[in-house]
């Protein structure tokens with residue numbers, strides 16, 4: 001299952017998506033932290049940490065943060081774990097990883113969710129923050145998440161989800177489709193940063209509904225598959241490898 005259909009004019013086939021997405025994040029990497037900080041009213045660090053705590057991340061856990069980007073989830077996890085010694089951060093964008101490496105001394109790996117370069121049963125906890133829309137297929141990515149988690153291991157996927165009601169969806173479109181990309185251009189004076197936020201909106205708009213994500217997680221073999229909506233905007237998908 002695909003997170004969304006190919007998004008023209010950026011790319012016309014699913015095969016071309018990874019190269020496009022990689023270029024986008026490499027180019028936007030130096031702006032990412034600043035843009036998401038004000039774009040989400042400075043709530044990002046608190047929210048990531050709060051979500052990790054509520055979903056059971058504890059000191060001693062071996063954590064894999066897939067699509068770590070500039071390290072925002074991993075930095076929040078470090079505060080709970082006490083150090084970054086048991087954190088592995090994976091991302092295909094070397095530009096994003098370079099920013100993350102300046103912030104924490106975790107293990108960093110260049111790679112993609114669909115082909116994790118780790119043995120079976122390696123991790124107690126696996127996170128993916130705001131990157132569900134960027135994988136090629138759910139089947140490949142979720143199959144890999146299931147493979148590398150230990151029995152009893154926990155999966156937590158954080159996402160932004162377009163509201164289903166008309167009024168909420170209109171406000172969502174106004175903010176993420178127009179205001180946020182325009183303000184990004186004004187504040188950063190960077191076309192790359194603006195393009196990153198335009199694509200951010202386009203993927204949210206085109207993304208399959210949460211029921212399809214839950215079905216794909218079950219199909220990958222996960223148990224206790226759940227979605228917790230937050231503030232009508234965020235989705236916390238959680239599951240356990242039984």
Ligand SMILES: C[S@@+](CC[C@H](N)C(=O)[O-])C[C@H]1O[C@@H](n2cnc3c(N)ncnc32)[C@H](O)[C@@H]1O
Nearest residue numbers: 025067068069072093096112113129131134135
């Ligand atoms: C919006 S950023 C999220 C970064 C971070 N997790 C956060 O919470 O802010 C999306 C990240 O997903 C990464 N990404 C894109 N395609 C990916 C894939 N197939 N597998 C793993 N990561 C991917 C991008 O390089 C980028 O760093």
